[in-house]
Amino acid sequence: MQRTGQPTINDVARIAGVSKKTVSRVINRSPLLGDDTRRRVEEVIGDLGYIPNPQARALALRRNFLIGLVHDNPNAQTVMNVQQGMLEALHDTEFEMVVRPVDRGSATMLDDLRRFLERQRLYGVLLMPPVSENDMVAKLCRAIGCRYVRMGSAALDDSPHMVASNDREAVRGATEYLLAQGHKRIGLIGGPHGFRSARERRAGFEEALSQAGVSLPRSLIADGNYTFESGLVAAERLLDLVPRPTAVFSCNDEMAAGVMHAAQMRGLSVPRDLSIIGFDDTPIAAHIWPPLTTVRWPIASMARSAALKLIANGEEDDEVEEPSLFLSTLIRRGSVASPAID
Amino acid sequence: MQRTGQPTINDVARIAGVSKKTVSRVINRSPLLGDDTRRRVEEVIGDLGYIPNPQARALALRRNFLIGLVHDNPNAQTVMNVQQGMLEALHDTEFEMVVRPVDRGSATMLDDLRRFLERQRLYGVLLMPPVSENDMVAKLCRAIGCRYVRMGSAALDDSPHMVASNDREAVRGATEYLLAQGHKRIGLIGGPHGFRSARERRAGFEEALSQAGVSLPRSLIADGNYTFESGLVAAERLLDLVPRPTAVFSCNDEMAAGVMHAAQMRGLSVPRDLSIIGFDDTPIAAHIWPPLTTVRWPIASMARSAALKLIANGEEDDEVEEPSLFLSTLIRRGSVASPAID
DNA sequence: TTGTACGCGTTATCAT
DNA sequence: ATGATAACGCGTACAA
Numbered sequence: 001m002q003r004t005g006q007p008t009i010n011d012v013a014r015i016a017g018v019s020k021k022t023v024s025r026v027i028n029r030s031p032l033l034g035d036d037t038r039r040r041v042e043e044v045i046g047d048l049g050y051i052p053n054p055q056a057r058a059l060a061l062r063r064n065f066l067i068g069l070v071h072d073n074p075n076a077q078t079v080m081n082v083q084q085g086m087l088e089a090l091h092d093t094e095f096e097m098v099v100r101p102v103d104r105g106s107a108t109m110l111d112d113l114r115r116f117l118e119r120q121r122l123y124g125v126l127l128m129p130p131v132s133e134n135d136m137v138a139k140l141c142r143a144i145g146c147r148y149v150r151m152g153s154a155a156l157d158d159s160p161h162m163v164a165s166n167d168r169e170a171v172r173g174a175t176e177y178l179l180a181q182g183h184k185r186i187g188l189i190g191g192p193h194g195f196r197s198a199r200e201r202r203a204g205f206e207e208a209l210s211q212a213g214v215s216l217p218r219s220l221i222a223d224g225n226y227t228f229e230s231g232l233v234a235a236e237r238l239l240d241l242v243p244r245p246t247a248v249f250s251c252n253d254e255m256a257a258g259v260m261h262a263a264q265m266r267g268l269s270v271p272r273d274l275s276i277i278g279f280d281d282t283p284i285a286a287h288i289w290p291p292l293t294t295v296r297w298p299i300a301s302m303a304r305s306a307a308l309k310l311i312a313n314g315e316e317d318d319e320v321e322e323p324s325l326f327l328s329t330l331i332r333r334g335s336v337a338s339p340a341i342d
Numbered sequence: 343m344q345r346t347g348q349p350t351i352n353d354v355a356r357i358a359g360v361s362k363k364t365v366s367r368v369i370n371r372s373p374l375l376g377d378d379t380r381r382r383v384e385e386v387i388g389d390l391g392y393i394p395n396p397q398a399r400a401l402a403l404r405r406n407f408l409i410g411l412v413h414d415n416p417n418a419q420t421v422m423n424v425q426q427g428m429l430e431a432l433h434d435t436e437f438e439m440v441v442r443p444v445d446r447g448s449a450t451m452l453d454d455l456r457r458f459l460e461r462q463r464l465y466g467v468l469l470m471p472p473v474s475e476n477d478m479v480a481k482l483c484r485a486i487g488c489r490y491v492r493m494g495s496a497a498l499d500d501s502p503h504m505v506a507s508n509d510r511e512a513v514r515g516a517t518e519y520l521l522a523q524g525h526k527r528i529g530l531i532g533g534p535h536g537f538r539s540a541r542e543r544r545a546g547f548e549e550a551l552s553q554a555g556v557s558l559p560r561s562l563i564a565d566g567n568y569t570f571e572s573g574l575v576a577a578e579r580l581l582d583l584v585p586r587p588t589a590v591f592s593c594n595d596e597m598a599a600g601v602m603h604a605a606q607m608r609g610l611s612v613p614r615d616l617s618i619i620g621f622d623d624t625p626i627a628a629h630i631w632p633p634l635t636t637v638r639w640p641i642a643s644m645a646r647s648a649a650l651k652l653i654a655n656g657e658e659d660d661e662v663e664e665p666s667l668f669l670s671t672l673i674r675r676g677s678v679a680s681p682a683i684d
Numbered sequence: 685t686t687g688t689a690c691g692c693g694t695t696a697t698c699a700t
Numbered sequence: 701a702t703g704a705t706a707a708c709g710c711g712t713a714c715a716a
Contacts, residue, residue: 006460008709019687024711034685051461055400056709059692064397066440076422076625087443096462098408098438101429118348119393120438228629257629264631283418287570287599288630289606350693361703366695376701398693401708 007048016044027052054094064121065094067310070113070137071128072104074226075254077282078299082128082151085303095123095311104131110140117146124148124310126303132156133196149306151299153197159324163306167197167279170295170328171204171249174277177330178247179212182338183275185220187238187245189255192225201251201279220245224255231258239266239274246339247275253285256292260335271337281331290334298326349390358386369394396436406463407436409652412455412479413470414446416568417596419624420641424470424493427645437465437653446473452482459488466490466652468645474498475538491648493641495539501666505648509539509621512637512670513546513591514553516619519672520589521554524680525617527562529580529587531597534567543593543621562587566597573600581608581616588681589617595627598634602677613679623673632676640668 009027013020018041025033026041044050058064069086073079086097100116102109117125117140124147131137132150138157141148150157153167178186188205191198209216219241222234231250235258238245250256256278263274270276270290278285281296305322312322351369355362360383367375368383386392400406411428415421428439442458444451459467459482466489473479474492480499483490492499495509520528530547533540551558561583564576573592577600580587592598598620605616612618612632620627623638647664654664 010709020710021688021712022686025686028711032685037685051457053401053709054461055397055404055406055463056692057711058397059395059401059694060709060711062397062692066438077418080418080422083441084443087441096440096442098440099425099429100438101426115393119396121397228625254629261629261631283570284626284629287596287603287626289603352693362694363696363704364702367702370695374701379701395693398708399695401710402693402695404708 006053007050008053009050012041012044012048012050015048016041058121062121063123065096066098066120066122067095067307068117068120068122068125069097069099069128070102070125070131071100072102072131073128075252075280075282077284078280079128081282081300082126082303085300085305086126086307088300089304089307089311093311098122100125102131104134110136113137114140114144117141117144122146126306126310127151129153129197130195133194147310149309151302151306153200155324156196160309162324163302163309163322163326164324165297165299165302165326165328167200167297167328168204168207170330171201171279172208173204174279174295174330175205175208175249176212177332178249178275178277178336179208179214181247181275181336183247184214184339185243185245185247186214186216187220187222187241187248188216189222189224189231189234189238189248189250189259191251192223195226198226198251205249224251226252226254228254228258228261231255232262233258235259235262239263239268245274247277247336249277251279253278253280253282253292253294256294256335257284257288260288260292271335272340275336275339277330277336279328285331286333293333293336294331295328296331297328302326348395349392350395351392354383354386354390354392357390358383400463404463405465407438408440408462408464409437409649410459410462410464410467411439411441411470412444412467412473413442414444414473415470417594417622417624419626420622421470423624423642424468424645427642427647428468428649430642431646431649431653435653440464442467444473446476452478455479456482456486459483459486464488468648468652469493471495471539472537475536489652491651493644493648495542497666498538502651504666505644505651505664505668506666507639507641507644507668507670509542509639509670510546510549512672513543513621514550515546516621516637516672517547517550517591518554519674520591520617520619520678521550521556523589523617523678525589526556526681527585527587527589528556528558529562529564529583529590530558531564531566531573531576531580531590531592531601533593535565537568540568540593547591566593568594568596570596570600570603573597574604575600577601577604581605581610587616589619589678591619593621595620595622595624595634595636598636598677599626599630602630602634613677614682617678617681619672619678621670627673628675635675635678636673637670638673639670644668 012023127150129152155164224230224234278294281294285292285294308322354365469492471494497506566572566576620634620636623636627634627636651664
C-alpha cells in the first residue's frame with residue numbers, strides 16, 4: 001500500500017509475485033495469459049480490493065473515462081430524461097457522466113466545445129438536440145478523434161453515430177387522429193426555426209392534412225419556440241381567429257400547456273370547445289387539467305441506447321447492436337374530442 | 343509539440359529556455375518568481391496556446407478537477423435548477439461537473455458513494471437534499487478527505503459546509519397569509535418522512551396555526567411524498583371531509599398541482615371553492631390554471647453559492663464569503679382567495 | 685506466456 | 701529565484 005491508502009498495481013504485482021504488466025493484462029482481459037496466473041492475480045485483486053486508478057489510466061491512454069453530455073436544450077424535463085437514460089447505461093461501468101451546456105447562438109460555441117473536448121480528453125460525447133443537428137459539431141468530433149452519438153428527430157448521421165425518432169410519421173398519425181374525430185380547422189403551433197424536430201413535426205402535420213384534402217391557411221400556423229409562454233402567445237392569436245380552430249396541434253407539451261392556459265383564461269372548455277394534442281409526453285402533460293393527449297417521445301430510451309453505442313466495444317462480441325430508430329406513439333388522454341357542431 | 347498535437351509543459355520550458363518547474367510555477371501562480379522570467383514564460387504559453395493537461399495534474403495532485411453532484415431528489419426541475427446554478431459557478435474555471443444519482447434506501451449506498459469518491463478523487467461534492475441530510479454521508483466525506491457542501495432546509499452543518507434555506511419561517515409566513523384571508527379550516531399535505539424539508543415546512547405551518555389559535559385536527563393533515571400523484575390522492579381524502587377545508591397548503595408544487603387536478607376533477611373551482619399554496623416555485627406553478635401561489639425556493643442560487651464555496655481558495659483573499667442562508671419568499675398568484683361564506 | 689524499461693504530463697523535494 | 705530528479709499509477713514496445 002502507498003501513503004494514499006489505496007492499493008496500486010504495484011502492490012498487486014508484488015503480492016501476486018508477478019510483474020505489473022501481467023496485472024495490467026488481467027485488468028484489460030488480455031487473451032494471452034495463463035489460467036493459473038490469471039486466477040492468482042484475480043484473487044489478490046479481490047483480497048486487496050484493488051481498483052485501477054482512473055487518473056493514471058487517463059494519462060497513459062490519453063483518454064478519460066468520462067462521457068460528456070453536450071446540450072443546449074431549453075426543456076428541463078427533457079434534459080433530465082436524457083441524463084437518466086445515460087446514467088442507466090453507464091451504471092456499473094467505469095464511466096462517469098459530465099454535463100456540458102453550450103450556447104448555440106454564441107459565435108465561439110465551436111471553439112469552446114473544441115477546447116473542452118481536447119482538454120478533458122473525453123471518451124465520447126452524447127449530443128442532444130438541437131446542438132446535435134449541427135453538422136459542424138459532428139465534424140469537430142471526428143476531427144479531434146472524439147467518439148460521438150447524435151440524438152435527433154431524423155437520421156442525420158450513420159447508425160453508429162445516430163439515435164433518431166420518427167417524429168414526422170408520429171405527428172402524421174396524431175393529426176390523422178384529429179381528422180378522424182371530425183376536425184377540419186386545425187391550428188399548428190410550430191417549434192423554433194433551426195430545430196430539426198420542429199421541421200419534422202410540422203412536415204408530418206402538413207402531410208396528414210394534404211393527404212386528407214384539408215386546407216391549411218397560413219393563418220392557422222403560429223410560431224413558437226417550445227416554451228410555455230410562446231405557446232400561450234401563439235394560442236391567443238389562434239383563438240382570436242374567426243372562425244376559431246376546433247383543434248390545435250402543438251409541437252411540444254410545454255407549448256400545449258400554454259395553449260390550454262390561454263383557453264382557460266378566456267373561459268373556453270377543453271376539449272369541448274378546443275381539442276389539443278402535444279408532443280413529448282413530459283410529466284406536465286398528465287398533470288394539467290384536462291390531461292393532455294400527446295405523442296410520447298422515448299427520449300430516455302434513446303439516450304440509454306446512445307450511451308451504450310458510445311461505450312460499446314468495437315469488437316461487437318455477442319452483444320446485440322443498439323437500435324438507431326425509436327418509435328413515438330400517441331397517448332390518448334382527455335384533451336381531444338369531436339368538435340361541436342358548427 | 344508531441345504527437346498528440348497539443349503542446350506540453352516541456353515544449354513551453356524548452357522554447358522559453360527555462361525548466362519545467364519554472365513553467366509549473368507560472369501556472370500555479372507561485373509568488374517567488376522573477377518578473378521577467380514570468381513574463382517570458384507567459385508569452386510562450388500564449389503563443390503556443392498551451393493548456394495544462396488535467397489528467398496529468400490529477401495524477402500528480404492525486405485530486406481531480408471534478409465537482410460531483412450527488413443527489414437522490416425525485417424532482418426533475420429541482421435537479422436541473424441545481425445543475426444550472428452549479429454550472430454557473432463552474433463556468434470559466436478548470437472544473438467540470440459530474441452527476442451521480444444515489445439510491446437512498448439502498449443498503450450499499452454509503453459503500454457505493456465511498457467507492458465513487460475514492461476512485462474519481464473528486465475535488466469536492468455538492469450534496470443535494472434529501473441525501474444531504476444524511477450525516478453519515480458528510481462523515482464519509484470528511485473521513486476520506488473530500489470537500490463537501492450540503493444543501494438543505496435547515497442548518498445541518500457549519501457554514502463552510504452548508505447552504506440552507508429558511509423553509510420554516512417561509513411556510514409560517516405563507517400560512518399567516520392564508521389566515522389573513524379568513525381561512526380557518528386549512529389542510530396540510532406533508533412531504534415524505536425523513537425529508538428535513540418536510541419537517542421544517544410542516545413545523546412552520548403548525549406554528550402559524552397555533553400562534554393564531556386555530557385548531558388543527560389530525561384529519562386535516564395528509565401524507566404525501568412530493569409527487570403529483572401523492573398530492574392527488576391526499577387531496578381526494580381532504581376534499582371528502584365534511585366540512586371541507588377552504589384552503590390547502592401543500593409542501594411542494596408538484597403535490598399542489600395534484601391538489602388542483604383533484605379539485606377540477608370534482609368540479610371545484612380554484613380559488614373560489616378552494617385556495618391552494620405550494621412550495622418551490624417550479625415552472626409548473628405558473629403554468630397550471632389558475633396560476634399557483636407558492637413559496638419561491640431559491641435553489642439555483644443556493645447551488646451556485648455551494649459550488650463557489652467548494653472551489654473557493656481556503657486563502658479567502660479579497661473574495662467575499664458566500665452566504666450560507668437563503669430566504670424563501672411568497673409569490674402571490676391566482677390560487678388564493680377569501681373563503682366563501684359558510 | 686511473462687518481464688524490463690520507458691513514456692504519459694504534471695507536481696514535489698531538495699538542492700543551488 | 702531557479703533547476704535536476706524523482707514521484708504519481710498505469711500502458712506499451714520490445715525482449716526473453
